[in-house]
Amino acid sequence: MSTIVTVSGLSKRFRDVTALDDVSFSLRRNGVYGLLGRNGAGKTTLMQILTGQQFATRGSVEVFGASPVENPAVLRQVAFVKESQKYPDTYRVRDALLAGRLMFADWDERFARELVHDFQLPLRRPVKKLSRGMLSALGVTIGLASRAPLTFFDEPYLGLDAVSRQLFYDRLLADYAEFPRTVVLSTHLIDEVADLIEHVLLIERGRIVLDEDAETLRGQVVTLTGPAPAVDALTANTDELHRERLGGLTRATVRGRVEAGDARAAGVELQPVSLQQLVVRITRKEPTS
Numbered sequence: 001m002s003t004i005v006t007v008s009g010l011s012k013r014f015r016d017v018t019a020l021d022d023v024s025f026s027l028r029r030n031g032v033y034g035l036l037g038r039n040g041a042g043k044t045t046l047m048q049i050l051t052g053q054q055f056a057t058r059g060s061v062e063v064f065g066a067s068p069v070e071n072p073a074v075l076r077q078v079a080f081v082k083e084s085q086k087y088p089d090t091y092r093v094r095d096a097l098l099a100g101r102l103m104f105a106d107w108d109e110r111f112a113r114e115l116v117h118d119f120q121l122p123l124r125r126p127v128k129k130l131s132r133g134m135l136s137a138l139g140v141t142i143g144l145a146s147r148a149p150l151t152f153f154d155e156p157y158l159g160l161d162a163v164s165r166q167l168f169y170d171r172l173l174a175d176y177a178e179f180p181r182t183v184v185l186s187t188h189l190i191d192e193v194a195d196l197i198e199h200v201l202l203i204e205r206g207r208i209v210l211d212e213d214a215e216t217l218r219g220q221v222v223t224l225t226g227p228a229p230a231v232d233a234l235t236a237n238t239d240e241l242h243r244e245r246l247g248g249l250t251r252a253t254v255r256g257r258v259e260a261g262d263a264r265a266a267g268v269e270l271q272p273v274s275l276q277q278l279v280v281r282i283t284r285k286e287p288t289s
């Protein structure tokens with residue numbers, strides 16, 4: 001399984017703000033990554049550095065074996081779809097698509113046309129006259145049709161209605177199955193993408209706090225509800241993520257193995273934890289000043 005991105009000891013400061021703090025991780029060739037985290041956690045900054053749009057303050061970043069900064073050989077293989085994408089003033093939708101076609105080596109024109117049809121994008125309309133949802137759909141279309149070996153989607157759903165978001169997820173999944181690549185999806189709509197994500201990178205105040213295969217996480221995190229002594233006994237060897245009292249009962253969310261039979265015998269209810277709940281549990285901390 002080859003690695004296409006290596007990040008080591010990466011930090012980024014903006015004056016007195018530490019946006020990224022000693023971040024290290026890698027991305028494999030082919031996989032759908034969820035880059036998750038609260039507002040201001042550092043997700044966009046990380047993607048900007050990986051796409052050569054920001055400089056690191058410290059640490060190193062290798063994308064396809066080289067620095068992405070002003071490196072066309074690397075950047076031709078990388079697509080970055082973001083909500084705030086700017087287009088030249090004179091661009092119509094078709095011009096933006098043509099630019100994508102010229103920029104990306106693996107661009108699929110037929111797929112682009114299918115997506116234009118799916119999202120009902122008006123090819124002749126000036127980009128600056130598009131509605132917010134249409135603008136998102138244009139970005140998503142370029143990102144998908146680029147078939148870039150490394151594709152970042154930074155909150156691509158903003159502005160898209162529920163039907164269009166589902167269309168995006170369906171198209172991404174189907175196309176990924178046929179043309180595997182590395183996709184990094186940054187989103188707050190975790191429940192919507194939970195089935196799509198193969199690997200979770202959770203970032204909290206500039207630090208990676210979870211770097212794990214989604215499949216591993218699915219079986220590992222549970223919530224137990226029951227009398228405190230029974231919950232304590234069952235969770236003695238687990239990693240506790242959250243605990244609260246509900247009347248006379250205790251509810252604990254833990255990472256680790258809890259036998260269903262033991263829980264039942266002790267009168268403790270065991271529930272699986274969704275990815276969204278897990279992220280909330282891990283990142284619900286005191287706000288920074």
Ligand SMILES: Nc1ncnc2c1ncn2[C@@H]1O[C@H](COP(=O)(O)OP(=O)(O)OP(=O)(O)O)[C@@H](O)[C@H]1O
Nearest residue numbers: 014017018019037038039040041042043044045046
């Ligand atoms: N150009 C900049 N100048 C100063 N501070 C910045 C700059 N860009 C980002 N920051 C700060 O760095 C931190 C990380 O921001 P970033 O946009 O990476 O977060 P994010 O995880 O993408 O957030 P969101 O989910 O809200 O989009 C925030 O505190 C933000 O205010």
